[in-house]
Amino acid sequence: xxxxxxxxxxxxxxxxxxxxxxxxxxxxxxxxxxxxxxxxxxxxxxxxxxxxxxxxxxxxxxxxxxxxxxxxxxxxxxxxxxxxxxxxxxxxxxxxxxxxxxxxxxxxxxxxxxxxxxxxxxxxxxxxxxxxxxxxxxxxxxxxxxxxxxxxxxxxxxxxxxxxxxxxxxxxxxxxxxxxxxxxxxxxxxxxxxxxxxxxxxxxxxxxxxxxxxxxxxxxxxxxxxxxxxxxxxxxxxxxxxxxxxxxxxxxxxxxxxxxxxxxxxx
Amino acid sequence: xxxxxxxxxxxxxxxxxxxxxxxxxxxxxxxxxxxxxxxxxxxxxxxxxxxxxxxxxxxxxxxxxxxxxxxxxxxxxxxxxxxxxxxxxxxxxxxxxxxxxxxxxxxxxxxxxxxxxxxxxxxxxxxxxxxxxxxxxxxxxxxxxxxxxxxxxxxxxxxxxxxxxxxxxxxxxxxxxxxxxxxxxxxxxxxxxxxxxxxxxxxxxxxxxxxxxxxxxxxxxxxxxxxxxxxxxxxxxxxxxxxxxxxxxxxxxxxxxxxxxxxxxxx
Amino acid sequence: xxxxxxxxxxxxxxxxxxxxxxxxxxxxxxxxxxxxxxxxxxxxxxxxxxxxxxxxxxxxxxxxxxxxxxxxxxxxxxxxxxxxxxxxxxxxxxxxxxxxxxxxxxxxxxxxxxxxxxxxxxxxxxxxxxxxxxxxxxxxxxxxxxxxxxxxxxxxxxxxxxxxxxxxxxxxxxxxxxxxxxxxxxxxxxxxxxxxxxxxxxxxxxxxxxxxxxxxxxxxxxxxxxxxxxxxxxxxxxxxxxxxxxxxxxxxxxxxxxxxxxxxxxx
Numbered sequence: 001x002x003x004x005x006x007x008x009x010x011x012x013x014x015x016x017x018x019x020x021x022x023x024x025x026x027x028x029x030x031x032x033x034x035x036x037x038x039x040x041x042x043x044x045x046x047x048x049x050x051x052x053x054x055x056x057x058x059x060x061x062x063x064x065x066x067x068x069x070x071x072x073x074x075x076x077x078x079x080x081x082x083x084x085x086x087x088x089x090x091x092x093x094x095x096x097x098x099x100x101x102x103x104x105x106x107x108x109x110x111x112x113x114x115x116x117x118x119x120x121x122x123x124x125x126x127x128x129x130x131x132x133x134x135x136x137x138x139x140x141x142x143x144x145x146x147x148x149x150x151x152x153x154x155x156x157x158x159x160x161x162x163x164x165x166x167x168x169x170x171x172x173x174x175x176x177x178x179x180x181x182x183x184x185x186x187x188x189x190x191x192x193x194x195x196x197x198x199x200x201x202x203x204x205x206x207x208x209x210x211x212x213x214x215x216x217x218x219x220x221x222x223x224x225x226x227x228x229x230x231x232x233x234x235x236x237x238x239x240x241x242x243x244x245x246x247x248x249x250x251x252x253x254x255x256x257x258x259x260x261x262x263x264x265x266x267x
Numbered sequence: 268x269x270x271x272x273x274x275x276x277x278x279x280x281x282x283x284x285x286x287x288x289x290x291x292x293x294x295x296x297x298x299x300x301x302x303x304x305x306x307x308x309x310x311x312x313x314x315x316x317x318x319x320x321x322x323x324x325x326x327x328x329x330x331x332x333x334x335x336x337x338x339x340x341x342x343x344x345x346x347x348x349x350x351x352x353x354x355x356x357x358x359x360x361x362x363x364x365x366x367x368x369x370x371x372x373x374x375x376x377x378x379x380x381x382x383x384x385x386x387x388x389x390x391x392x393x394x395x396x397x398x399x400x401x402x403x404x405x406x407x408x409x410x411x412x413x414x415x416x417x418x419x420x421x422x423x424x425x426x427x428x429x430x431x432x433x434x435x436x437x438x439x440x441x442x443x444x445x446x447x448x449x450x451x452x453x454x455x456x457x458x459x460x461x462x463x464x465x466x467x468x469x470x471x472x473x474x475x476x477x478x479x480x481x482x483x484x485x486x487x488x489x490x491x492x493x494x495x496x497x498x499x500x501x502x503x504x505x506x507x508x509x510x511x512x513x514x515x516x517x518x519x520x521x522x523x524x525x526x527x528x529x530x531x532x533x534x
Numbered sequence: 535x536x537x538x539x540x541x542x543x544x545x546x547x548x549x550x551x552x553x554x555x556x557x558x559x560x561x562x563x564x565x566x567x568x569x570x571x572x573x574x575x576x577x578x579x580x581x582x583x584x585x586x587x588x589x590x591x592x593x594x595x596x597x598x599x600x601x602x603x604x605x606x607x608x609x610x611x612x613x614x615x616x617x618x619x620x621x622x623x624x625x626x627x628x629x630x631x632x633x634x635x636x637x638x639x640x641x642x643x644x645x646x647x648x649x650x651x652x653x654x655x656x657x658x659x660x661x662x663x664x665x666x667x668x669x670x671x672x673x674x675x676x677x678x679x680x681x682x683x684x685x686x687x688x689x690x691x692x693x694x695x696x697x698x699x700x701x702x703x704x705x706x707x708x709x710x711x712x713x714x715x716x717x718x719x720x721x722x723x724x725x726x727x728x729x730x731x732x733x734x735x736x737x738x739x740x741x742x743x744x745x746x747x748x749x750x751x752x753x754x755x756x757x758x759x760x761x762x763x764x765x766x767x768x769x770x771x772x773x774x775x776x777x778x779x780x781x782x783x784x785x786x787x788x789x790x791x792x793x794x795x796x797x798x799x800x801x
Contacts, residue, residue, distance in 0.1 A: 028564045028580050030295045034461035039506050044461065045365065046295050049338045052371035059368065071583045071607070073338070098579065101593065104586035192785065194568035194578065239573050240781030247507030251459065297562045301728035306773050311728065312632065313562050316605045319638035326635065340605070514774030518726065 003181075003264035007220035008255035010207050015041035019061035019209035023202060024048050024078050026068025026097065029195030032243070033202040039250035040224075042206040050077040057084040062209035064202050065118075067108050068097035075108050079115055086117035091208035093120045095201035100130025113161050119214050121157070122166040122201045125150045131157055151180060164214045168200055172222045174215060181219040184263035185226025192239035193246070200225050203250075223262035228253055230261065270448075270531035274487035275522035277474050282308035286328035286476035290469060291315050291345050293335025293364065296462030299510070300469040306517035307491075309473040317344040324351040329476035331469050332385075334375050335364035342375050346382055353384035358475035360387045362468035367397025380428050386481050388424070389433040389468045392417045398424055418447060431481045435467055439489045441482060448486040451530035452493025459506035460513070467492050470517075490529035495520055497528065537715075537798040541754035542789035544741050549575035553743035556594035557736060558582050558612050560602025560631065563729030566777070567736040573784035574758075576740040584611040591618040596743035598736050601642050602631035609642050613649055620651035625742035627654045629735035634664025647695050653748050655691070656700040656735045659684045665691055685714055698748045702734055706756045708749060715753040718797035719760020726773035727780070734759050737784075757796035762787055764795065 020043045025033060030046055037044035047056040057063050063085040065078050085092045096109035109131060150167045158165040159177035166174045172183040190196045200222060207221035208214050232245035287310045292300060297313050304311035314323040317340060324330050330352040332345050352359045363376035376398060417434045425432040426444035433441045439450040457463045467489060474488035475481050499512035554577045559567060564580050571578035581590040584607060591597050597619040599612045619626045630643035643665060684701045692699040693711035700708045706717040724730040734756060741755035742748050766779035
C-alpha cells in the first residue's frame with residue numbers, strides 16, 4: 001500500500017472509530033482545535049485540572065499536550081496525564097509552542113519529553129531546534145530559522161529523544177531519526193490563522209489514535225491537513241474566510257480525495 | 268397563548284431588555300457563547316475571579332455556570348456566585364459538562380446543585396444520568412446513552428433536585444418532574460460544532476432572565492436555538508460555515524419566524 | 535503629511551516589520567485578537583505565566599494588557615510585564631475591560647496605570663470614567679454613559695495619568711489631554727461581535743510598536759479598524775459572517791485604501 005492509500009485508510013478509521021482525544025492545550029486555540037477534531041471525525045475533550053486528568057486520559061485514545069499558555073499547575077497536570085497515557089499505551093503528542101522563546105517553555109517541553117512518554121513532537125524549526133541547542137531564541141511562536149537545515153535538526157532530536165519528530169513549514173518533515181518522510185501539501189494562508197500549528201498537532205493525535213505506526217500516522221495527518229488547506233484556498237482568499245473553509249474541508253474531504261491529493265514523499 | 272407565541276414573546280423581550288448574563292463558563296466556548304448571546308440580543312459578561320464574582324452576579328439578570336474546564340478556585344467562585352444569584356432571585360442555569368466522565372466533574376455538579384440554588388440543569392442524557400447514578404461513565408462530553416429512556420431520567424433528576432431539567436439531543440426534553448415538554452427543532456450539523464450544548468445553556472440563561480416560568484423559558488430557548496440551526500443549515504453544508512451562519516441566524520430570526528418554525532410539544 | 539497618509543504609512547510599516555505584540559489578555563478574545571493581529575501583519579504572542587512574562591516582553595515590540603478575565607496571579611504578571619516594557623521603552627496599551635463593574639477590575643486598572651508604565655488606555659466611556667470617579671458602575675462591559683461628555687472625560691483622565699486616552703464608540707476620541715483627535719469610521723455591527731473593543735486595543739499595540747507618536751498611532755489604528763468594519767459590512771449583514779469578513783478586511787485593506795477611507799479629524 002502506498003502512503004496516500006495509507007493516509008486515506010486512517011482517515012476512514014477515524015470517522016468510523018471516533019477516537020476520544022484528550023487535549024491539554026492553550027487557551028488561544030482550544031475552540032479552533034476542538035472544531036477541527038470534530039470536523040475530522042474525532043471526539044475532542046479539553047481538561048487540565050490535576051485532580052481529573054488521570055481519569056480523562058484513562059478513557060482517551062490519544063493525549064495531546066500543548067504548552068502554548070502555561071502555568072505551574074498545568075505543567076503538573078501534563079506530567080500526570082503523560083504518565084497515564086504511557087501506562088495505557090496510548091500515543092502522546094507534544095507541541096512545544098514557543099520553546100526557545102522563554103526558559104519556562106523550553107524547560108517544560110524538555111521535562112515532558114524526558115518523562116519518557118512522548119510519541120511524537122511537532123513544532124516549527126526554531127521550536128524543535130530549541131529542544132537541543134541552548135541559547136536559541138525564537139521570535140514568539142514564529143519560525144526564525146530556514147527549513148533548509150530542518151532535516152538534520154529533526155533527525156538529531158528524534159534520535160536524542162527516541163521519538164517521532166515533525167517539523168512543519170512549507171514542506172513538512174517527519175522522521176524517527178532514520179527514515180525521513182516529507183509532505184508537500186498546504187497553503188501559505190495557513191500561516192495567517194492562529195493555531196494552525198496547534199491544529200496540526202491535534203490532528204496528529206487523531207491519526208495516531210487509530211494506528212500504531214506513528215511515523216506514517218503523523219505524515220498522514222499532515223497530508224490531510226495540508227490538502228484541506230489547499231481546498232479551502234480555492235474558495236477563500238483572506239484568512240477569516242479561509243479559517244472557516246478550512247474547518248469545512250476537514251469535514252468534507254473524503255478518503256478518496258485525500259488519496260488523490262496527498263503529496264507524501266519518502267527519502 | 269400557545270407555546271410558539273410564548274417563545275416569540277420572550278425573544279422580543281430579550282431584544283428590548285438586553286439582560287446581562289453572567290457566565291462562569293469553560294475556555295473552549297467562551298467566545299462562541301458570548302457571540303451567541305450578543306446575537307440573541309442579550310449582554311454577556313464572563314468573570315470567574317472569586318474576589319469579583321459576587322459583584323458581577325449582583326448586577327446580572329441571570330447566572331450561567333458551566334463546568335467544562337474546572338479547577339478548584341473556579342469551583343469556589345461558582346458556589347459564591349450561585350449564592351448571590353439566589354439572594355437576588357435571579358435564575359441559575361447549570362451545564363454539567365462531562366459529568367460522569369470524571370469524579371471531579373460529577374461531584375462538582377452535584378455540589379453546586381446541592382447548594383440549592385440551581386433553577387435549570389441542561390445536559391445530554393449521560394451527563395444528566397451521571398447526576399443520579401454512580402459508576403456511570405460518559406465518553407467525554409458526548410452522549411453514550413440513547414435518548415429513549417431520557418424522559419424518565421429527566422423526570423427523576425428534576426424531582427430529586429426540585430429543579431427544571433433539560434436533556435438535549437435530536438429531541439429536547441424539558442421537565443419540572445411532572446410536566447414534560449419536547450422540542451423537535453435542530454439540525455445534525457449542530458453536533459459537529461464544539462460548544463453547541465454550552466450555547467444552548469447560555470441562551471436558556473437569556474430566556475430565563477426575562478421570564479419567571481423557567482420551564483416555558485427553557486423550552487422557548489431550545490426552540491429558538493433549534494430554529495436558528497435549521498435556518499443555518501439551509502445555507503451551509505459543513506460545520507465551519509454552519510457555525511458562523513448559526514450566529515447569523517440567532518441575530519436574524521424574528522419573533523414571528525420563531526413563532527412560525529418552533530416545534531414545541533407538551534406531553 | 536495629513537493624518538490619512540500617516541495612518542497608511544504606519545500600516546505599511548507593520549506589514550514590513552511584523553512587530554511582535556505580547557498580549558496578556560482575556561480568555562474570551564484571545565483567538566480573535568490573535569487572528570486580527572496576524573491579519574494586520576503583526577506577530578502576536580499570548581503569555582501570562584509570571585515566570586515567563588519578563589522574557590516574553592523583553593523580545594516584544596509592544597505589550598497589550600487586557601483585564602477582561604482576571605485573577606491574582608495574572609495581575610502579578612501584568613505588573614511584571616509592564617515594568618519590563620518600561621525598561622525596554624516599548625509601548626504598553628491597557629484595556630480596562632469592565633472597570634467600574636467590579637472593584638477588582640477598577641482597582642487593578644488603576645494599579646497598573648499607577649505603576650507609571652502605561653502609554654495608551656483604550657476603553658468605552660464608562661470604563662474610562664470609572665478610572666476617575668468612584669461609585670460609577672458599568673453594565674458589564676457595555677457603555678452606560680452617552681459619548682456626549684466623552685471628550686471631557688478623556689482629557690481629564692489623560693491629564694491625570696499623563697497618558698494617551700482613547701474612548702471608542704460611534705465616534706472614537708483620542709487625546710493626550712491637550713490635542714483631541716476624532717475618528718469617524720466604524721459600523722454598528724461591530725458592537726454585536728464580542729471582543730471588538732479588545733481587538734481595537736490589540737491593533738493599537740501594533741501601530742504603536744512601529745511609531746513613537748502614540749497619539750497619531752492610536753488614531754491610525756482606530757481608523758484602520760473602523761475602515762475594515764465598514765468594508766466588512768458591505769459583504770455581511772449579520773454578526774457571524776461580519777466577524778469573519780472583518781478579519782478578511784484587516785488582511786485585505788491596503789495602505790492606499792486606508793488613506794482613502796479614513797475619517798480622522800483634529801479638533
